[in-house]
Amino acid sequence: MDFNAGKKVSNFFKSRKLAIVLIFLIIIFSIIGTHIPQKSQLKPDVYNTWRNNHPSLAALFEKLGLTNLFSSFIFISLASLLFINTLFCTSNMFSTAIKRSGKKQFQNKAYISGLENSTSIRAGKEGGQVSSLISSVLRSCGYKVTQEENRMFAEKNRIGAFGTPLFHACILFIIVASVYGGVSRMEGDMRLIEGQTLSEEHGNYMFINEGPFFYEKHQGFDINLEKFYPDYKDETGTSRGPAGKLDITENGQKVKTDIVYSNHMMTYGGYTFLGNVYGLAPLLILRNPDGTVYSGSYITASDNDNSGRYVTYFEMGNTGLKGGLMVYMTSNLTSEKIMESDVKQTPILFLKVFDRGKEIYNGTLRLNDTVKISDKYLSFYDIKYWSNFYVVKDDGTLLVYVGIGLLTLSLVISFFIIPKKVWVDLVKDENNSAIEIYIGGRADKFRSLYEEEYCSIVNKIKERLSNGTD
Amino acid sequence: MGQIDWIMYLTATTLYAISSILYIYCLVFKKDEKLNLAVSAALVGLLFHSVSIALRWIETGHGPYISMFEVLSKFAWFSVVIFLLVQQKIEKIKIAGFIVMPVSLLIMGVGSTYSRDIQMIPASLQSYWLIAHVGFASLAFGSILVAVGVAALYILKERHSNNAGTEIENDDSFYNKLPRLKVMDELIYRFVAFGLLFLTIMIGAGAIWANQTWGRYWGWDPIETWSLITWLTYGICLHLRLNVGWSGRRIAWLIIFSIFILAFSFLGVGYVYSGLHTSYLTS
Numbered sequence: 001m002d003f004n005a006g007k008k009v010s011n012f013f014k015s016r017k018l019a020i021v022l023i024f025l026i027i028i029f030s031i032i033g034t035h036i037p038q039k040s041q042l043k044p045d046v047y048n049t050w051r052n053n054h055p056s057l058a059a060l061f062e063k064l065g066l067t068n069l070f071s072s073f074i075f076i077s078l079a080s081l082l083f084i085n086t087l088f089c090t091s092n093m094f095s096t097a098i099k100r101s102g103k104k105q106f107q108n109k110a111y112i113s114g115l116e117n118s119t120s121i122r123a124g125k126e127g128g129q130v131s132s133l134i135s136s137v138l139r140s141c142g143y144k145v146t147q148e149e150n151r152m153f154a155e156k157n158r159i160g161a162f163g164t165p166l167f168h169a170c171i172l173f174i175i176v177a178s179v180y181g182g183v184s185r186m187e188g189d190m191r192l193i194e195g196q197t198l199s200e201e202h203g204n205y206m207f208i209n210e211g212p213f214f215y216e217k218h219q220g221f222d223i224n225l226e227k228f229y230p231d232y233k234d235e236t237g238t239s240r241g242p243a244g245k246l247d248i249t250e251n252g253q254k255v256k257t258d259i260v261y262s263n264h265m266m267t268y269g270g271y272t273f274l275g276n277v278y279g280l281a282p283l284l285i286l287r288n289p290d291g292t293v294y295s296g297s298y299i300t301a302s303d304n305d306n307s308g309r310y311v312t313y314f315e316m317g318n319t320g321l322k323g324g325l326m327v328y329m330t331s332n333l334t335s336e337k338i339m340e341s342d343v344k345q346t347p348i349l350f351l352k353v354f355d356r357g358k359e360i361y362n363g364t365l366r367l368n369d370t371v372k373i374s375d376k377y378l379s380f381y382d383i384k385y386w387s388n389f390y391v392v393k394d395d396g397t398l399l400v401y402v403g404i405g406l407l408t409l410s411l412v413i414s415f416f417i418i419p420k421k422v423w424v425d426l427v428k429d430e431n432n433s434a435i436e437i438y439i440g441g442r443a444d445k446f447r448s449l450y451e452e453e454y455c456s457i458v459n460k461i462k463e464r465l466s467n468g469t470d
Numbered sequence: 471m472g473q474i475d476w477i478m479y480l481t482a483t484t485l486y487a488i489s490s491i492l493y494i495y496c497l498v499f500k501k502d503e504k505l506n507l508a509v510s511a512a513l514v515g516l517l518f519h520s521v522s523i524a525l526r527w528i529e530t531g532h533g534p535y536i537s538m539f540e541v542l543s544k545f546a547w548f549s550v551v552i553f554l555l556v557q558q559k560i561e562k563i564k565i566a567g568f569i570v571m572p573v574s575l576l577i578m579g580v581g582s583t584y585s586r587d588i589q590m591i592p593a594s595l596q597s598y599w600l601i602a603h604v605g606f607a608s609l610a611f612g613s614i615l616v617a618v619g620v621a622a623l624y625i626l627k628e629r630h631s632n633n634a635g636t637e638i639e640n641d642d643s644f645y646n647k648l649p650r651l652k653v654m655d656e657l658i659y660r661f662v663a664f665g666l667l668f669l670t671i672m673i674g675a676g677a678i679w680a681n682q683t684w685g686r687y688w689g690w691d692p693i694e695t696w697s698l699i700t701w702l703t704y705g706i707c708l709h710l711r712l713n714v715g716w717s718g719r720r721i722a723w724l725i726i727f728s729i730f731i732l733a734f735s736f737l738g739v740g741y742v743y744s745g746l747h748t749s750y751l752t753s
Binding site for chain 2: 016017020023027031041070187262263264265272274392400404405407415445446447
């Protein structure tokens with residue numbers, strides 16, 4: 001009873017029709033997922049706009065989990081079922097391929113005559129001579145020949161039988177690798193001002209997302225933004241867009257330096273660093289009337305206004321004052337002929353200061369300017385670039401790449417290395433005066449296309465028999 | 471140089487149009503004497519097309535994969551190249567050009583409506599993986615387009631055989647000059663297999679490029695999802711053929727239908743959905 005139930009379950013999961021149904025359902029859900037706004041795909045304000053415009057629809061979709069479709073219960077269930085189904089089918093395919101590949105499949109004339117490609121040739125030669133001649137022709141065509149009395153079995157491209165099971169195994173491998181990568185993944189944004197050093201710790205990320213099996217395994221090495229280039233040109237002079245030169249220091253030793261820009265990430269200890277947004281950070285110092293420093297820091301102007309200028313609001317120490325600034329780099333117009341690299345850019349800062357909501361200052365500051373705010377003095381001393389770096393640790397990525405490589409290889413094996421078999425049965429006629437050669441051949445795939453090769457083998461055998469050469 | 475490459479492009483389009491007309495003429499009037507002329511027109515058109523692409527490559531400093539004009543031109547070029555190579559090897563399916571050439575002509579025509587302004591290659595697109603990604607996408611499209619051509623021939627021949635009662639061996643009619651139905655069925659399978667292989671490499675190269683650019687190899691972006699949908703669709707086609715016994719007319723129709731999914735995935739998604747790829751595809 002139990003055995004039957006187990007067999008039923010096994011047969012259910014082995015079913016290739018089940019695979020088709022599941023793939024079809026995944027396609028349908030994927031199409032739905034591209035039509036319904038996905039929270040993970042959109043910026044929160046864009047998603048909320050859609051939500052506000054379609055409140056009843058949004059509520060329904062959210063209830064059904066369709067706004068997070070690719071991580072919804074139903075989608076994960078379908079993918080898991082397909083995984084189990086593929087697992088059963090793969091193990092079945094592998095065992096079949098192994099069984100078939102180990103077998104010497106000698107066949108008699110009845111079997112050979114029933115094949116789509118079969119021929120019989122009458123030869124007036126001695127049996128041993130005929131079999132050696134046929135064997136030589138088959139070997140010259142790349143077949144591995146084995147003989148048992150008057151029967152021969154030749155095959156080539158045996159490895160091709162493993163292409164399809166390997167392909168399915170690779171799919172399983174990619175899924176496992178991506179799940180492993182996902183659960184042990186860490187991703188976050190680290191903001192660095194030029195010259196600043198931060199250690200790789202949870203608290204130093206502006207945003208951080210850790211998989212359940214990451215276990216806070218932060219490495220604690222130091223990351224320093226040595227220099228930021230708003231438009232970096234590499235050694236060939238090619239413009240690479242914004243770039244940051246990062247140093248990694250461990251135990252006081254500089255262990256890695258690289259320039260990070262689009263399509264050129266830095267990797268260290270399994271972590272990858274990618275360039276993200278950047279901006280300007282003016283250094284504002286607030287002094288008491290006696291010249292002593294009251295407070296001061298680099299203010300990261302991290303938001304872009306509509307014109308792409310960097311803006312931010314900030315607290316001015318414990319004064320209760322609030323500031324709002326906008327900063328950008330500018331250059332003076334000149335009538336002289338100069339190169340682009342000679343253009344000297346200087347920062348300009350627009351500052352507003354509010355005291356309990358009331359504007360008490362509105363003016364422009366250039367580098368080293370000082371203005372009186374209330375009873376204190378505010379100076380614009382320096383400006384640096386800041387940049388966010390997207391830091392990722394995903395141990396599954398390399399495994400996924402290996403899986404994709406093997407998947408491609410398995411497809412090549414599966415479709416282009418086709419196992420081909422030839423069977424021969426030598427039957428002496430009643431008078432022992434001649435031999436009837438029964439030859440049959442078959443390819444595991446593209447059988448009609450195999451005809452040409454089969455005919456060429458038969459013609460070669462006929463030719464050799466009539467020439468009498470061995 | 472900009473004008474010369476445009477003249478070459480228009481000349482190629484005209485020759486593809488002539489080739490398409492000749493192929494359709496051969497099919498409609500069941501006359502194959504004009505087939506060689508149709509192939510010649512396609513070949514000369516391809517020469518002009520290649521020169522046009524090469525000149526633009528020199529002028530822009532990058533391959534045909536940045537603007538929509540370039541992308542469509544590249545798709546048509548790969549389709550014609552693959553078809554001409556295939557018909558050279560399997561002469562009996564020459565007439566499949568009645569699908570390949572008009573589709574290539576349509577792609578060239580649509581491409582000509584887009585801006586030909588030179589766009590500098592953005593930093594995010596400066597990757598060899600992008601070149602592999604778009605190159606294999608074109609190869610996949612070309613292979614599957616040839617499969618569609620053979621599938622259409624299969625349906626026509628099968629209909630003719632049904633009307634005639636059977637496939638007549640020594641009949642010298644137009645349809646009997648085509649490969650046998652079984653052979654055509656396997657040719658469809660083989661070209662789809664090529665397509666699936668190229669789609670796999672395309673997705674793999676795209677995943678590596680995405681990881682370099684955005685720090686993740688897969689993000690369920692609409693175009694990523696649609697490329698997976700396309701890959702699964704062709705996976706289903708092969709499964710149905712191998713495991714459920716679908717072959718012949720049913721699979722031929724399925725392959726013809728599936729190319730709309732492929733074309734939408736490659737060229738239509740950028741217009742319908744917003745996502746990371748959209749600005750690239752609709753630029």
